[in-house]
Amino acid sequence: MSENSLRLVTVDRTAPGRFTATNTRGGTIDFGTAVGGGTEFTPVELLLAAIGGCTAADVDVATTRHAEPDGFTVTVTGNKVSDELGNRMTDLAVTFAVTFPEGEAGDRARAILPRAVTVSHDRLCTVSRTVETGTPVTATIKDA
Structure with a gap:
């Protein structure tokens, strides 16, 4: 570290x-x-926002080097379940709806978009990478 x-x-x-x-x-x-x-x-909505915000930031940096988007929305969904493992989210999905202006710069941004989303998901986004790979969380009580 x-x-x-x-x-x-x-x-x-x-x-x-x-x-x-x-x-x-x-x-x-x-x-x-x-x-x-x-x-x-809610805390669960903040988790969804963190996943979407992290990957949106990565994709924004990569694509806006070429063109400013006309529209840029990331939707994150998941199902809250309660089962033998306790309360948790399943079926998390991140969906990008991004449009760029017509022209050469927009074409370059559109071309890089799929790779930017993949690289963010597979390597860059600390939030979704942490969720997917899993990491222990400890909970302690500080002495008064």
């Missing part, structure tokens, strides 16, 4: 079923459990 490999967020409870995550740069995102009909993202 390199000196800069550690990533960290803190999660604070702000109200019943509501939380704020804060990164080391001071950025925050509110989320909740959807109890009471709140509109905040």
